[in-house]
Amino acid sequence: MSRAEAIQQFNDALKRGKKYYSACMAKGVSPFPPVLDDILDTSSATETVKIGLVDIPADRIIGTLTGGRKTAFAGNFMPLLDMNTEFGNKWVNLCEAHLSEGGITDPITCFEYLGNFYVQEGNKRVSVLKSYDAPSIPGLVTRIIPPLSEDKDVQIYYEFLKFYKVSRTYLVTFSQLGSYAKLQAALGFEPDQEWTEDDRREFSNDFRRFSIIFQELNTEKLPLTAGDALLSYVQVHPFAEMRKQSSDEIRQDLSALWPDIRLLAQGEPISVSTEPEEKEKGLLNRILGAPRLHAAFIYDYDPQKSAWAAAHMQGQKYLEEKLGASIQVSDYLCLDGGADETMEKAIQAGANVIFATSPTLIDACRLVASKHKNVAVFNCSLSMPYAGVRSYYCRIYEGKFITGAIAGAMTRDDRIGYVANYPIMGVTAAVDAFALGARLTNPRAKVYLKWSCLPGNPILEFKNDGITVISNRDEAGSSSGLSWDLGTYMIHPGGKLQSLGSPRWNWGKYYEKTMQSLLNGGVESLRDSRHAINDWWGISTGVVNVEIDEELPAGMKQLADILKKGIISETIDPFLTVITDQQGNTVSDGAHRFTPEELMRADWLCDNIEGAIPSFDELLPQSQKLVRLLGIYRESIPPKAEEPSV
Numbered sequence: 255m256s257r258a259e260a261i262q263q264f265n266d267a268l269k270r271g272k273k274y275y276s277a278c279m280a281k282g283v284s285p286f287p288p289v290l291d292d293i294l295d296t297s298s299a300t301e302t303v304k305i306g307l308v309d310i311p312a313d314r315i316i317g318t319l320t321g322g323r324k325t326a327f328a329g330n331f332m333p334l335l336d337m338n339t340e341f342g343n344k345w346v347n348l349c350e351a352h353l354s355e356g357g358i359t360d361p362i363t364c365f366e367y368l369g370n371f372y373v374q375e376g377n378k379r380v381s382v383l384k385s386y387d388a389p390s391i392p393g394l395v396t397r398i399i400p401p402l403s404e405d406k407d408v409q410i411y412y413e414f415l416k417f418y419k420v421s422r423t424y425l426v427t428f429s430q431l432g433s434y435a436k437l438q439a440a441l442g443f444e445p446d447q448e449w450t451e452d453d454r455r456e457f458s459n460d461f462r463r464f465s466i467i468f469q470e471l472n473t474e475k476l477p478l479t480a481g482d483a484l485l486s487y488v489q490v491h492p493f494a495e496m497r498k499q500s501s502d503e504i505r506q507d508l509s510a511l512w513p514d515i516r517l518l519a520q521g522e523p524i525s526v527s528t529e530p531e532e533k534e535k536g537l538l539n540r541i542l543g544a545p546r547l548h549a550a551f552i553y554d555y556d557p558q559k560s561a562w563a564a565a566h567m568q569g570q571k572y573l574e575e576k577l578g579a580s581i582q583v584s585d586y587l588c589l590d591g592g593a594d595e596t597m598e599k600a601i602q603a604g605a606n607v608i609f610a611t612s613p614t615l616i617d618a619c620r621l622v623a624s625k626h627k628n629v630a631v632f633n634c635s636l637s638m639p640y641a642g643v644r645s646y647y648c649r650i651y652e653g654k655f656i657t658g659a660i661a662g663a664m665t666r667d668d669r670i671g672y673v674a675n676y677p678i679m680g681v682t683a684a685v686d687a688f689a690l691g692a693r694l695t696n697p698r699a700k701v702y703l704k705w706s707c708l709p710g711n712p713i714l715e716f717k718n719d720g721i722t723v724i725s726n727r728d729e730a731g732s733s734s735g736l737s738w739d740l741g742t743y744m745i746h747p748g749g750k751l752q753s754l755g756s757p758r759w760n761w762g763k764y765y766e767k768t769m770q771s772l773l774n775g776g777v778e779s780l781r782d783s784r785h786a787i788n789d790w791w792g793i794s795t796g797v798v799n800v801e802i803d804e805e806l807p808a809g810m811k812q813l814a815d816i817l818k819k820g821i822i823s824e825t826i827d828p829f830l831t832v833i834t835d836q837q838g839n840t841v842s843d844g845a846h847r848f849t850p851e852e853l854m855r856a857d858w859l860c861d862n863i864e865g866a867i868p869s870f871d872e873l874l875p876q877s878q879k880l881v882r883l884l885g886i887y888r889e890s891i892p893p894k895a896e897e898p899s900v
Contacts, residue, residue: 260349267385271332286324288317290372303397309390319374331381348382361392368411420448426481439893440488467505476519490621510624513641522639524786526850530767548582550600554612566611572762593618613883619643630777636679639786649792651687653757653800655828656817657742658691660754661723662699670701671716671724677867678884683853687828689860703865707877728757753803763796794822834861857886
C-alpha cells in the first residue's frame with residue numbers, strides 16, 4: 255500500500271513542480287533552485303564554520319550547492335523528471351521509506367549563507383519532505399560568513415549571528431535592522447540571555463502559528479517577513495497575551511492591525527500636516543445637522559501634579575468654552591497599566607473622539623483604534639508611523655527663534671545659557687532655531703547648551719559660570735503673566751530676574767480646530783486607515799504663541815512682532831539661511847527649505863552652540879522611556895527587555 259501511496263505522492267509533486275516551472279517561465283525568471291556556487295565568491299568569505307546538526311526550517315532550504323542536478327527540480331524542490339527515470343524511481347523509494355515506520359532519518363548536508371540553505375547531499379530527501387509540507391528538515395550545516403559591509407542584508411545577518419548564539423534557532427527572519435535585539439527584548443530576555451529548550455519549543459509553537467496566520471492574511475504579498483509582522487503585533491499584544499490567544503483571536507487582532515503592517519511594508523511613511531484641515535460641512539451634515547461628538551481626554555499624569563498635563567487640561571477647558579454647546583467633553587486619568595482599559599471605559603460612555611495627551615499612551619491608542627473603526631483617536635506625540643492614530647505636536651522652534659533673537663540682543667557678554675529637556679523629535683530643531691535667532695541679532699552670540707534630562711543643575715551651573723541670559727523650560731500653557739524662572743530671562747546684578755519672553759503651547763486652539771473639522775466632516779474625516787498622519791502646527795495656527803514681557807524695550811517688542819508676522823506670512827523661515835554645524839559641515843546652503851521631516855529628525859547643532867546631544871546611556875532613568883518613543887536616535891537605542899513572558 256505504501257508503494258502505491260508513494261507513487262501517487264510523486265505524481266502530485268510532479269504536477270506541483272511543472273506548475274511552478276511554467277509560472278516561472280511565463281514571468282521570465284529561472285524555474286530551478288538557485289546554485290550557491292553561482293551566487294558566492296568563496297574567496298570573499300571571512301570564514302567557514304561547521305555548526306553541526308540543525309533543525310532547518312523547510313522554507314529556508316532554497317537551493318543547491320552545485321548546478322549538477324538542479325534541472326531535476328523546480329525552484330520549489332518539486333520533481334521535474336518523469337516517474338520512469340532513475341531519478342523518479344529513487345524519489346519513490348525515498349517516499350516509501352518516509353511512509354514506513356522508521357521514516358527518513360539521515361540528515362541532509364548543506365551550506366548556510368545569509369540565512370538560506372543550499373543542499374550538498376540530500377536533494378531528493380528535501381524534495382520528498384517538502385512535498386509533505388514538512389515544517390523543518392534536519393541537516394548537518396556549514397555556515398559561510400560574508401565580510402561585514404554596508405550592505406543592509408549583511409548587517410542584518412551579523413545581527414542574526416549574535417541572536418543565534420543565544421537562541422539557536424533559524425526560525426525567524428527580519429527585513430529591518432535591530433529587529434533580532436527587539437525580539438529578544440520582547441520575549442523578556444536580556445541581550446545575552448541564552449534560550450532553554452523549553453524557550454525554543456514555546457517560541458517555535460507561537461511563531462509557526464502566527465506565521466501561518468500572517469501568510470493567510472498577506473493576500474497583498476507585502477514584502478515583509480512574518481517576523482516583521484510579529485514585532486509590530488507584540489507591541490500591542492505582548493507575547494504573554496498572545497500565548498493565551500486562540501488562532502481566531504490572533505487572526506482577528508492581526509487583521510485589525512493590518513493598516514500598520516502595510517505602512518511597515520511601505521517604509522512607515524508619515525504625512526505631516528502643518529495647517530488645520532478646513533473642512534466644509536458635508537451634504538448630510540447640512541441636512542441632518544452635525545454629528546454628536548463626545549471627546550474624551552486621556553491623561554497619563556495628574557494635571558494637579560504635572561505641568562504638561564495641566565496645559566492639556568487648560569486646552570480641554572478652552573474647547574469646552576468654545577464648542578461646549580455642540581459637543582460633549584469628558585476626561586479620564588489612567589490607572590497604572592490600564593490605559594487601554596481607560597479608553598475602553600470612555601468609549602463605552604459614548605466617546606467617539608479620543609485625545610490621549612501623552613506619547614506614552616501610543617500603544618494603547620493603537621489597540622483601541624484597531625478595535626474601534628468608528629472612533630477618531632489622537633495621540634500627542636511626533637513622528638509615529640501608525641495608521642488609525644493621528645499624532646499631534648507643536649512647531650515650538652518658531653517661538654524659540656523669536657526668543658533667541660531677543661536673547662542675542664539682550665546679552666551683555668555674548669553668552670546665553672539654554673536648558674533643553676530631552677533629545678527627542680523637534681527639540682534639536684528648537685535649540686538650533688534659538689541659536690539662529692541669537693545669531694540674527696548678535697553675530698558673536700554663543701549658546702551654551704545643557705540638558706535637564708542629565709544629572710546636575712543646569713541653571714545653577716550657568717549662574718556659577720556668570721551667564722546672565724538663560725533660556726529655561728518653556729511655559730506649558732496660556733496664563734496671565736510670565737513665570738520668572740521659566741522661558742528666557744535675564745539675571746541683573748543683585749540677582750533680580752527679568753523675564754524676556756517664552757513660547758507657549760496653546761493646546762486649546764488645536765482641540766478647537768480639530769473638533770470643528772470633525773463636526774463638519776464626521777468622525778471618519780480625520781482618520782486615515784492607509785496613512786500615518788502627524789499634525790505639526792505652528793504660530794500661524796495659534797497653537798504656538800510667544801509671550802513677551804511688557805518691560806522689554808520697545809525695539810525688542812517690535813522685533814518680536816516683526817518676526818512673528820514674518821513666520822505667519824512665511825516671508826521668514828528660521829532655517830532659510832546658510833547654516834554650518836559644529837563639525838564645520840554646511841547643513842543648509844540658504845537657498846532650500848528644510849522639509850518638516852528633516853526638522854523633526856534634525857540631529858545636528860549649529861556652530862554657535864557649545865554643548866552636545868546626550869547619548870541614551872547618559873540620560874537619567876526617568877527620561878529614557880520618553881526618549882525610546884520619540885528620541886531622534888530611537889532606531890539605534892538598544893531595546894529594553896519586557897516583563898518575562900515565558
